[in-house]
Amino acid sequence: MRLADAPGAQEEIRIDAPAAVVWKLVTDIGLPARLSTELQSTAWLDGATGAEPGARFEGFNRHPYAGEWRTVSHVVGLVPERLFSWAVTDPDGRYGGGEADPAHPIATWKFELEPDGPEGAATLLRQSVRMGPAPSGISVAIARMPDREEELVAMRLEEFKAGMRATLEGVKRLAEEGA
Template sequence: MTLSLHKPLTREVSLHVDAPVEEVWALVSDVTRIGEFSPETFEARWRHGSTGPEVGARFKGHVKRNGVGPTYWSACTVTQCEPNEVFEFAVGTDDLTVNNWGYRLEPDGTGTTVTEYFRLEPSLVMRAYWTLLGPLRGRTNERGMRTTLERMKAVLER
């Protein structure tokens, strides 16, 4: 087995939404609503005194892997928070980030192009994981991101 040191450990999905960037921002940065949209994360709660999106805010996501299990809580920390532009968070502990998830927003005519993405940390363990399971997990994540964005779009365009 050869581990590529340059193979990207990331994927993204973009979708145009007929809603102003401020409305899209309010939705993607409200982690307590993710259970309405995500096929894997069915709830999230702010924790450690955090009450909303800002760099350093902490929350936990309740995940049902692949929509069937196992079920577990993931600790998350907001790492980028630029209103109406980007909302990103790291998944892991204070000592070890496993991956990063986020949303980029771009005004697009009368609407917004929203991009959901994930990026694995480039550790040897994550590179080995991605080499072995990356194609399968990458496709699963892409389907999940597309589902999440389509469900958000339906709410935003009502």
Template sequence: MSQQDPASAEASIDIDADPAAVYALITDLPTLASLAEETQAMAWSKGDSVAPGAVFKGQNRNGAKTWTTTCTVTDAEPGRTFAFDVRSLAVPVAHWRYDIVAGERGCTVTERTWDNRPGWFRKPASMATPTWLEDFANADMSWVFDATGLV
């Protein structure tokens, strides 16, 4: 699945905040990990800043199940775009993309994800995260920005 294909899930929110502040929040790994439901920690493993090619690891938990993901930054344009590919055990899992568009008052943030898991990997992966895509599709992003005081 490529970025030209429709996203598997998408959500947008208008925020009365400067696009640079929103970008700083989205790209701060400890903050992002603290706001994500399954992610316990994120840390840079190749490079130490947001740039295409930089790699970070995610430590994840869902109940008693734990796993690690490797994420490679694909796009990083301050105040505008942050995107990364996710792999687990070298298997493609997802592509996540955050687009920030400046407006009259603040900006609009659109979060998209593409489910890149190969067919054979979907069943074992669903044992760890049975409803992640459905949960995302029904989510309202405001809780993320509420927690940081940006909304």
């Protein structure tokens, strides 16, 4: 798979808690930083205090090969207790993709919630990511080693999947403890 194909990954988990409980966790932008090895911290921008259409938040990331960088994410999809998605941009131009534009993100992330079980007592939670179309850290690696593009993309997708599994398992644990 090549980066130009806009590759993606998805993980899902069943949580024994209603969507309302899970929703509060997945829209807490600070939670993934507590569960992730890459995302270090997040903060709402422009006076936003929670997930709402058009709200922005910054994230600070660290990776053993890519170093440290900042992103700004834009909430691009929001359906209470069903969908929370955000487009990640490169506000500092680190990857040379031009002006940070949520219509041209370095990645798009999404949580989807689906009521499950009798009377929605449980929730099927999916997290997914789609890479590109704007350049990102993987673009830099591919430029250095173009003959290894498919391998590099596959490795990055596996890193994303491992991070999503950790996040989903953390959400499950917290939701089930609080439900």
